[in-house]
Amino acid sequence: MKDCIIPIGIVFVFFVFVGTGQEGDFSIAPMERREREGLYYAIQGFVGKWWNGSDLYPDPCGWTPIQGVSCDLYNGSWYVTSLNIGPVYDNSLVCAPNAQFTHHLFELKHLKSLSFYNCFSQSALTIPLSNWENLALETLEFRSNPSLTGEIPTTFGSLKSLQSLVLLENGLTGQLPMEMGNLVNLKRLSLSGNCIVGQIPANWGSLNNLLILDLSRNFLSGSMPWTFGGLTSLLKLDLSQNLLEGKLPMGIGNLKNLTLLDLSNNKFSGGLPQNLHEMVSLQEMEISNNPNIGGDLLGIQWESFQNLEFLDLSDMGLRGTVPNSMTEMKRLRFLGLTKNSLSGTIPPRFEAMPCISAIYLHGNNFSGRIEFSESFYGKMGSRFRASGNPNLCYSVGLKESSHVPFGVKHCQEKESNVESMEKMSDGFWKQNSHFVASLGFPIRSGFKANKIVVIFLVWIVLL
Numbered sequence: 482m483k484d485c486i487i488p489i490g491i492v493f494v495f496f497v498f499v500g501t502g503q504e505g506d507f508s509i510a511p512m513e514r515r516e517r518e519g520l521y522y523a524i525q526g527f528v529g530k531w532w533n534g535s536d537l538y539p540d541p542c543g544w545t546p547i548q549g550v551s552c553d554l555y556n557g558s559w560y561v562t563s564l565n566i567g568p569v570y571d572n573s574l575v576c577a578p579n580a581q582f583t584h585h586l587f588e589l590k591h592l593k594s595l596s597f598y599n600c601f602s603q604s605a606l607t608i609p610l611s612n613w614e615n616l617a618l619e620t621l622e623f624r625s626n627p628s629l630t631g632e633i634p635t636t637f638g639s640l641k642s643l644q645s646l647v648l649l650e651n652g653l654t655g656q657l658p659m660e661m662g663n664l665v666n667l668k669r670l671s672l673s674g675n676c677i678v679g680q681i682p683a684n685w686g687s688l689n690n691l692l693i694l695d696l697s698r699n700f701l702s703g704s705m706p707w708t709f710g711g712l713t714s715l716l717k718l719d720l721s722q723n724l725l726e727g728k729l730p731m732g733i734g735n736l737k738n739l740t741l742l743d744l745s746n747n748k749f750s751g752g753l754p755q756n757l758h759e760m761v762s763l764q765e766m767e768i769s770n771n772p773n774i775g776g777d778l779l780g781i782q783w784e785s786f787q788n789l790e791f792l793d794l795s796d797m798g799l800r801g802t803v804p805n806s807m808t809e810m811k812r813l814r815f816l817g818l819t820k821n822s823l824s825g826t827i828p829p830r831f832e833a834m835p836c837i838s839a840i841y842l843h844g845n846n847f848s849g850r851i852e853f854s855e856s857f858y859g860k861m862g863s864r865f866r867a868s869g870n871p872n873l874c875y876s877v878g879l880k881e882s883s884h885v886p887f888g889v890k891h892c893q894e895k896e897s898n899v900e901s902m903e904k905m906s907d908g909f910w911k912q913n914s915h916f917v918a919s920l921g922f923p924i925r926s927g928f929k930a931n932k933i934v935v936i937f938l939v940w941i942v943l944l
Contacts, residue, residue, distance in 0.1 A: 512542055512552075512559040515588070520550070520561050522585040527566050527600065529577035548572045553591070560591035567598030567624075576600035587612040593642075596622035597629075601651075607631030608653075614639040622647040629653065633677075635660045643667055650674035657682055657701075664688065671695040673719070678702065686711045695719040697743065702726070705749075710735040719743040721767070726750065734759035743767045745793070752776025758785040769795040769817060777801035778823075784809040793817035795841070803828055812836050819866075820844040827867065832857045839864040843888065848872035850892050858884035 520541060521534035538545045542552035542559035548570055551563035566574050580600055595618060605628050613636040621643060623629055629651040637646065638660025644667060653675040661670075662684035668691060677699040686708020688694075694715060701723040710732020712718075718736065721743040728751030729744070736742075739760050750773040758781050760766075766789060768774070775798040783806040786792075792810070795817045802825035803818070814836050823845040829852035831840060840861065847870040855878075858865065867873055868888020875889050885891075 511557060512540075516558075516560055517541065519585045519588040520547075520564075522583055523564070523589065524566070524574060526583035526585070527576050527580045527597075528574050529579075547574070549574050551594075555591060561589045562591055563594040564589070564592060565594075565596045565598070567596070567600045569598055576602075578603040580604075581606065582609050584612070587615045590615070590617070592616050593618060594620040596620070596647075597624070597626060598622075599625045601626040601629040603628055605630050605652075608634055610634045611636055613637060616640070617642050619643060620645045622649075623651055624649045626651045631655070633658055633661075633672075637661055638663045640664065641666065645669040647671045648675065653677060656680075657685075657696075659684060661685065662687055665690065667691055669693040672699065674698045676700060680704075681706055683708050685709075688712065690714055693717045696723070697721040699723055704728070705730055705733075705744075707732055709733065712736065713738065715739050717741040720747065722746040724748060726773075728752075729754050731756060733757070736760050738762050740764045740788075741766075744771065746770045749774050753778075753781060755780045758782040761785055761788065763789050765789075765791040767791070767793045768797060769793040770797075772796050772798050774798055775800065778807065779804055781806075783807045786810050787812065789813055790836070791815045794821070796820040799823055801825075805830060808834055810834070815839045817841045818845065822846055824848065827851055827873070829853065840866075842867045842870070844869040846870065846872070849874075851875045851886065851889065855884050858886060863887065 524534060524547070525532050534541070534547075538547050541547050541550055542561070549565035550561060552559045553562045554560075566576060568575050576597075595616075607630055608623070611634075613634060618640050619642050621637075621640070622645070624647060627650075630653065632655030633648065633653060635658045637643075638658060641664070643664050646661075646664070646667060647669065649671055650673070653672075655677065656679035657672070657677060659682040662682055665688065667688055670688070670691060671693065673695045674697075679701065680703035681696065681701060683706045686706050689711055691712055692714055694712065695717065697719045698721070701720070702725065704727030705720065705725060707730040709718075710730060713735055715736050716738060718739060719741065722745070724747065725744075726748040729749055731754050733754055734756030737760060740762055742760065742763060742765070745767045746769075749768075749771045752774060753768070753776055763786060777800050778794075779801055783804065787810065789810050790812050792813060792815065796819065799818070799821040801823065803823060805828050807816075808828050808830035811834070813834060816837065816839065819841045821844070823842075824847065826849040827842060827847055831837065832853050838861070843866045847867065849872070851867065851873065865886060866888070867886055870889070873889055874892035875886050876892055
């Protein structure tokens with residue numbers, strides 16, 4: 482019996498020693514002291530001095546991980562590779578009102594991903610202008626930081642490994658750094674929702690690995706660089722809600738992989754490029770609210786857009802007629818042509834488009850009869866609008882009032898020859914009653930026989 486007890490006791494003592502060792506050195510993952518302290522002080526600068534990382538998280542890459550921090554092994558030691566600050570999860574690191582950058586952040590030499598979400602929202606703060614070249618970042622994000630002001634650092638251009646740069650909905654000002662044209666590995670660039678001014682640097686057209694470019698909701702001016710025709714890998718281009726002007730470059734047709742093009746709410750002019758239809762992968766195109774573009778729709782091969790689902794060309798100063806080729810976009814669901822100067826008849830073949838679910842044509846100069854069936858109006862409902870076209874009408878044969886297109890008058894049917902002659906006879910009767918009486922016909926107003934006689938007389942006079 483003793484032979485069995487002794488080994489168990491030894492195992493128990495060994496377990497207690499290992500599990501509660503004097504300094505716990507056996508269970509802490511190997512991490513350089515400088516790396517650990519750099520992480521603690523960097524986080525403390527953002528969340529506040531109350532945060533004591535050495536007590537709360539003695540092994541940040543091991544058994545006491547910090548939410549928002551990821552690590553990786555290099556040469557047998559742990560190093561921080563990802564740092565996310567902001568209320569993403571319930572126990573995420575949340576910034577203090579006086580959050581600030583410290584030099585310790587730039588001592589994390591293996592940091593690949595750095596993001597700040599809703600962190601700088603009270604005290605104004607600028608992005609540090611230097612030391613970014615010390616990092617090997619692949620992803621850098623500042624999202625929803627209204628108190629983050631100042632210019633985009635030119636030293637961002639030294640982040641040669643950067644693949645994603647997102648500066649979304651901050652308070653950034655100044656101009657776009659030309660140095661960012663050196664980020665040849667960049668795949669995503671989103672600077673939407675800031676107060677950036679000035680022109681788009683022409684050398685950004687050399688970022689030929691770029692998949693997403695979003696510069697929307699700023700105050701950018703000048704023209705779209707002609708060099709953008711070289712961004713042949715682009716999937717998404719959004720320049721909406723700026724002050725951009727001038728003609729759209731012909732090179733835009735080279736963007737054959739583009740699935741989204743949004744140029745709305747700018748000041749472009751000079752008509753639509755004739756090679757627009759070469760962007761055959763487009764699924765969504767929005768160029769609305771550019772009232773100075775002008776031109777017409779006739780020179781573009783709309784039937785080439787076989788992947789297009791959303792097309793909004795409203796308020797662009799467009800003239801001329803709507804070509805039948807626009808009805809050959811088989812996947813189109815939404816068509817907006819409102820507030821232009823388009824004329825002619827509305828193509829009846831719109832009804833045959835297999836996926837169409839919304840057509841907005843109001844505020845134009847369309848004329849003639851809308852040749853759509855009652856079932857089409859029933860399917861579309863309020864998603865078909867053609868009001869504000871004074872010379873447009875619909876057939877009176879619609880049975881359901883709910884199927885009547887809103888704001889469009891019903892067509893007046895042409896009068897029959899007899900009805901027309903009767904109206905003429907009434908006038909003739911009133912003006913020539915004495916002459917009729919002299920022929921021996923009794924004058925009795927409203928008598929149908931008299932009207933027939935008068936119709937006959939009118940006919941003679943007209944001959």
